[in-house]
Amino acid sequence: MSISKKLPKGAVAWAFYDWANTGYAMIGLALIFPRLYKSYWGASLSPDKQTFWFTMTVAVASLLVAVLAPVLGSVAELGGLRKRLLLRFAILGIIACATMTFVGEGLYLIASIVYIFGTVSFYCANIFFDSMLEVVSTKKNRHFISGFGFSFGYTAGFIILLVVSLVVANHEDLGFDSTLKASKALFAFAAIWWAVFTIPLIFRIKEAPKKDRPPVFSMARSGILETWHTFKDILQQRHILMFLAAYLFYIDGVNTIITTASNYGTTIGFSEKQIISAFFIVQVMGVPFALIFGFFGQKFGPRRLIFVAIIVYLGVTAYGSTITPEPVVILGFKLSQMFVLAALIGMCQGGVQALSRSYFTSIIPPGKNVAYFGFYSMIGKSAAVLGPALMGTTALIFNDPEDPLLSTRLGLGSISILFIIGAIFLTKAKPAAEAEKLARKFDN
The missing domain is CATH 1.20.1250.20 (MFS general substrate transporter like domains)
Structure with a gap:
């Protein structure tokens, strides 16, 4: 049986989002931001203050995701908003990623704020992306399709790593006077990558919000209560x-x-x-x-x-x-x-x-x-x-x-x-x- 026959409708489009968000995962989280924070945005800081502000930036982003994740999950469940919230957080993350390109040297606080914005958006979108596995798989192929998605992500990671290496190595030929400026421009590349490869999910995964969903503020309040109920259910x-x-x-x-x-x-x-x-x-x-x-x-x-x-x-x-x-x-x-x-x-x-x-x-x-x-x-x-x-x-x-x-x-x-x-x-x-x-x- 060919791989294509193993995959239900929408599975490839779903996996392409794993490909899409790898742009931010590699450039925003793993490769470029940590390096630029110390050598470009925070270059005027002493080493101890560089470490302090960088670790605080990462910690604040992680804390916000940890606090928001259960409530967002409950709100999405109540209103049938999984796909809509995924796309909205993806758009916010893409905007933040592109904005990094324009943050000037020495502006470490602005870089921190934009990073927190982008990283929280990235991880919040992933809540809804991960939960979509049930939609694009069946009991008979769920584990394979989950691995298929990660395989897409690793393929994208290899390509992006290759692009980063080539851009940095040939920065002068590309019109950049330093590797730092070439690295900063890669945030624009990551934003475009994220946006373009999200398109298959937009058109292939069909999920409409519930017609009888309550108003936004009511859903937020109900979402907090539902989070508590979910927590109690997990304990049982x-x-x-x-x-x-x-x-x-x-x-x-x-x-x-x-x-x-x-x-x-x-x-x-x-x-x-x-x-x-x-x-x-x-x-x-x-x-x-x-x-x-x-x-x-x-x-x-x-x-x-x-x-x-x-x-x-x-x-x-x-x-x-x-x-x-x-x-x-x-x-x-x-x-x-x-x-x-x-x-x-x-x-x-x-x-x-x-x-x-x-x-x-x-x-x-x-x-x-x-x-x-x-x-x-x-x-x-x-x-x-x-x-x-x-x-x-x-x-x-x-x-x-x-x-x-x-x-x-x-x-x-x-x-x-x-x-x-x-x-x-x-x-x-x-x-x-x-x-x-x-x-x-x-x-x-």
């Missing part, structure tokens, strides 16, 4: 509660590795070229392995494959804490140890994210998809605290002047604790088929 469903507890810990480990990998590699002694190449490897590996995890998740159950990903991540933390800049010989080829680590991460990063999304879609009560995904998104954004705190505390406790890298290595190794705790909670969650029956029973 142990299979959902155990999964969300597991997700909180293991996705925190995943996110911590994503956000600290570049800094860790630099500290250990890898070159910037090696680190950029490692990013390419993660994207390349992510394309097929997101599909592979989706396929086998459909065949053997998503929970089992999430366990597989957690085991691989335990290997990542163990191996990563020992790597050195010296190459390793594999099958007669000399490879950077950073490349080996990147390949391991790329194998399971998209898979664990895709199957977490599809597993959660499968275990929640019918008709409550958007409201429950509000809490799922809240957990995802809250899961950005424990890992960095654990790494920092471990590094502080085991600081050794005679071996300055020891504390850094142990800091990465400590992330294994999050994966172990996540795995323990996951054993308490039910297999997808059994959890689906419990969800239907609870709904009745």
Whole structure:
């Protein structure tokens, strides 16, 4: 059976939004904004103030998403506004992304405000995007299609990373007098990318608001009350509660590795070229392995494959804490140890994210998809605290002047604790088929 026959109507258009928002994910969140904040917008600040304002900017955006996500999910459920809110937040994010192009040097506060605006919009749109998985999939292909979406995202990530590298390397030929200005212009590219590839979802996914929906302010008030009811419902469903507890810990480990990998590699002694190449490897590996995890998740159950990903991540933390800049010989080829680590991460990063999304879609009560995904998104954004705190505390406790890298290595190794705790909670969650029956029973 061909892949096209496996995909229901609208699945490709839905996956294209994963392709679309990768423009902001790569340029706004991962590659360009962190670099420009310190070297361009906050260049006049001392290093400690640069770090303070940057971390505060990221923290405020995360906090706002965590607070807004459950309420927005409830409001969208009440009014049938999932698609409408997705597109409105996407438009706001696109505007913020494009605005970054015009923020002048030294204007770090304005850059912070625009970033918060864009990042909150990006993640809020994703609440509704993730919850649409139920619309574009069936029980028979849900896990595969979730992996298919992430595979699209990784393909886009590879292309965008290539564009960024080419623009920065050839900035003079393109009319830019510095790499910083060339990098800033890439926000316009990301905004256009996001806008253009959202178009398929606009025309192919058909969802109209409820005709009998209450007025906006009434929905907002009712949404807050519904959020409380949803929270109480989750507490009564142990299979959902155990999964969300597991997700909180293991996705925190995943996110911590994503956000600290570049800094860790630099500290250990890898070159910037090696680190950029490692990013390419993660994207390349992510394309097929997101599909592979989706396929086998459909065949053997998503929970089992999430366990597989957690085991691989335990290997990542163990191996990563020992790597050195010296190459390793594999099958007669000399490879950077950073490349080996990147390949391991790329194998399971998209898979664990895709199957977490599809597993959660499968275990929640019918008709409550958007409201429950509000809490799922809240957990995802809250899961950005424990890992960095654990790494920092471990590094502080085991600081050794005679071996300055020891504390850094142990800091990465400590992330294994999050994966172990996540795995323990996951054993308490039910297999997808059994959890689906419990969800239907609870709904009745």
